[in-house]
Amino acid sequence: AQTVTQSQPEMSVQEAETVTLSCTYDTSENNYYLFWYKQPPSRQMILVIRQEAYKQQNATENRFSVNFQKAAKSFSLKISDSQLGDTAMYFCAFIPQGGSEKLVFGKGMKLTVNP
Amino acid sequence: EPEVTQTPSHQVTQMGQEVILRCVPISNHLYFYWYRQILGQKVEFLVSFYNNEISEKSEIFDDQFSVERPDGSNFTLKIRSTKLEDSAMYFCASEPTSGTGYEQYFGPGTRLTVT
Numbered sequence: 001a002q003t004v005t006q007s008q009p010e011m012s013v014q015e016a017e018t019v020t021l022s023c024t025y026d027t028s029e030n031n032y033y034l035f036w037y038k039q040p041p042s043r044q045m046i047l048v049i050r051q052e053a054y055k056q057q058n059a060t061e062n063r064f065s066v067n068f069q070k071a072a073k074s075f076s077l078k079i080s081d082s083q084l085g086d087t088a089m090y091f092c093a094f095i096p097q098g099g100s101e102k103l104v105f106g107k108g109m110k111l112t113v114n115p
Numbered sequence: 116e117p118e119v120t121q122t123p124s125h126q127v128t129q130m131g132q133e134v135i136l137r138c139v140p141i142s143n144h145l146y147f148y149w150y151r152q153i154l155g156q157k158v159e160f161l162v163s164f165y166n167n168e169i170s171e172k173s174e175i176f177d178d179q180f181s182v183e184r185p186d187g188s189n190f191t192l193k194i195r196s197t198k199l200e201d202s203a204m205y206f207c208a209s210e211p212t213s214g215t216g217y218e219q220y221f222g223p224g225t226r227l228t229v230t
Contacts, residue, residue: 042223043223101146103148107156
C-alpha cells in the first residue's frame with residue numbers, strides 16, 4: 001500500500017526560529033516524487049518544495065529545505081527563520097512514478113508561528 | 116498569477132439531491148483532478164481527467180460521480196444522489212503538462228455539506 005504518515009498533528013514555533021516537520025511514507029516503487037504543500041487559512045494549497053527520489057541531493061527553496069532519507073522512507077521539511085506567514089496546514093504527499101498522476105497525501109500538520 | 120478557481124465556496128444540499136461543483140483550471144493546463152477531504156481526514160484522490168476522458172479514478176469515484184469539461188474552460192464534478200458521507204471539502208487541481216511529478220495547482224475548495 002502507498003501511504004503517507006505525518007505523525008505530528010500540530011506544532012508551534014516562535015518567529016525567527018527553525019522548525020522541522022516530519023513525514024514518512026510507504027511505497028514499493030523505486031522512483032517517485034515527494035512534495036510538501038502548504039495551505040494557509042482559507043486559501044488554496046500551494047507547493048512548497050518537491051524532491052525527486054532518484055536525486056540524492058536534498059531540495060531547497062529559500063528558507064525551506066528537506067531531509068530526504070530514501071532508505072528510511074522519510075521526508076522531513078525544515079523551515080528556517082520562521083515567519084508569521086508560514087502559519088498554515090502543511091501536507092506531505094507523493095506521486096509514485098508508475099504511470100499514476102495522483103497525489104497521495106498525509107493527514108496534514110497545523111503549524112502556528114507565534115510572534 | 117493565474118489561479119484555479121472553484122464555485123461555490125460552500126454548498127449545502129439535502130441527501131439524495133444532485134450537486135455540481137465547478138472549477139476553472141488554469142487556462143493552458145492539460146491535466147485536471149478532483150480530490151476531497153472529509154473533516155479531520157486525509158486529502159483523497161477522486162479522479163484525473165485528460166484529453167476529455169477519465170485517465171484514473173479511485174474506488175471512491177463510483178457511479179454516483181461524474182466529471183465533465185463541457186466548454187473547454189470549466190471542469191465539473193457531479194454527484195448524482197448525495198449521501199451524508201459525501202460531506203467534505205472538494206478540491207480541484209490542474210497541471211500544465213504530462214509527466215509524473217509536475218506541480219498540481221489547487222483551487223481553494225468547495226465545502227459540501229449534505230444534510
